[in-house]
Amino acid sequence: MNPNIDDYLDGNAAAGELSNIFAMDVTAAEGQCAHCGAIKRFAEAHVYMQGPGLVARCSVCQHALLRFVSARQRVFLDLRGLTCLILDTSQLVESGR
Amino acid sequence: MMWRVGTVVALQDETATARTITLKVPDWPGHIAGQHVDVRLTASDGYSAVRSYSIASAPNAEKRVELTVERLPNGEVSPYLTQEIAVSDCLELRGPIGGWFVWRAKQTEPIQLVAGGSGIVPLMAMIRSRALAGSTAPFRLLYSVREPQAVFYREELQALSDHDRSMNLTYAYTRVAPKDWPRPPSRIDAALIANTTWPSKLVPTCYVCGPTSFVESASRLLTSSGNDPEKIRTERFGPTGERQ
Numbered sequence: 001m002n003p004n005i006d007d008y009l010d011g012n013a014a015a016g017e018l019s020n021i022f023a024m025d026v027t028a029a030e031g032q033c034a035h036c037g038a039i040k041r042f043a044e045a046h047v048y049m050q051g052p053g054l055v056a057r058c059s060v061c062q063h064a065l066l067r068f069v070s071a072r073q074r075v076f077l078d079l080r081g082l083t084c085l086i087l088d089t090s091q092l093v094e095s096g097r
Numbered sequence: 098m099m100w101r102v103g104t105v106v107a108l109q110d111e112t113a114t115a116r117t118i119t120l121k122v123p124d125w126p127g128h129i130a131g132q133h134v135d136v137r138l139t140a141s142d143g144y145s146a147v148r149s150y151s152i153a154s155a156p157n158a159e160k161r162v163e164l165t166v167e168r169l170p171n172g173e174v175s176p177y178l179t180q181e182i183a184v185s186d187c188l189e190l191r192g193p194i195g196g197w198f199v200w201r202a203k204q205t206e207p208i209q210l211v212a213g214g215s216g217i218v219p220l221m222a223m224i225r226s227r228a229l230a231g232s233t234a235p236f237r238l239l240y241s242v243r244e245p246q247a248v249f250y251r252e253e254l255q256a257l258s259d260h261d262r263s264m265n266l267t268y269a270y271t272r273v274a275p276k277d278w279p280r281p282p283s284r285i286d287a288a289l290i291a292n293t294t295w296p297s298k299l300v301p302t303c304y305v306c307g308p309t310s311f312v313e314s315a316s317r318l319l320t321s322s323g324n325d326p327e328k329i330r331t332e333r334f335g336p337t338g339e340r341q
Contacts, residue, residue: 019098025196
């Protein structure tokens with residue numbers, strides 16, 4: 001795969017859609033890539049939004065971390081590229097939730 | 098996250114192609130500088146389009162949210178937001194979004210901001226937030242922009258840096274520079290990074306926002322000048338997100 005450099009955005013761009021699923025912000029979450037083992041903030045993932053859904057790829061090895069498709073009142077979420085997602089609960093205190 | 102409704106209370110042109118929309122959002126929960134919102138437009142036939150825009154305003158108690166939107170020639174949403182929308186129109190918003198590309202007033206370390214074009218918008222929220230909070234955190238902004246006429250918030254930036262020695266401002270023009278400008282129009286490079294950004298030994302937190310190719314090259318330059326990649330936070334926009 002040789003993606004054109006301007007074809008991707010980053011995890012920040014996916015955060016609005018993912019806020020429908022996760023109660024906490026995902027951009028500050030750390031995720032471990034199931035392929036290369038790198039642990040990075042989700043904000044740093046390369047996000048491709050041209051297709052019918054969105055794909056977040058590891059910024060180190062480019063393997064898919066997360067696939068998200070919303071269609072016909074259903075959301076399909078494929079997280080097999082993430083070994084672990086570590087969310088920061090301190091923001092719940094900050095926002096008063 | 099639910100959609101909220103904001104009412105347009107003011108419109109201001111920033112450049113020939115960019116406009117700031119001020120919204121009053123009655124149930125706005127507050128935001129942190131650097132966050133963005135999704136804007137949803139729905140046509141009468143039910144077709145809807147969602148785009149992300151950075152918040153330009155500092156957190157405030159008035160539940161006002163400012164977005165600066167750059168018109169894209171073939172955009173689906175930005176032509177409406179920059180040309181057709183009027184005061185008292187309503188917009189659907191989802192947000193505030195994002196907890197990583199943010200600056201909080203409790204941060205005291207040196208801050209390096211690097212903007213490419215309309216990537217200035219979330220960084221402006223940080224600069225405004227710093228001023229409003231009376232923070233003395235040392236800020237530097239390197240603002241890469243096509244030409245002088247394309248600069249957003251010029252007078253406000255000038256005033257803020259004139260009155261505050263710990264707020265430093267550098268423009269880098271890429272196509273057309275003002276007369277007698279010391280640096281010929283060109284993209285940011287290693288020399289500019291070395292001469293105008295914080296020395297890496299001060300361990301600044303860096304925020305880089307712009308089109309994807311700009312962000313890649315700026316963060317590479319910051320890393321090669323000795324900054325730890327862990328201290329560089331980035332936000333990219335591009336045609337697919339219409340974040341310009």
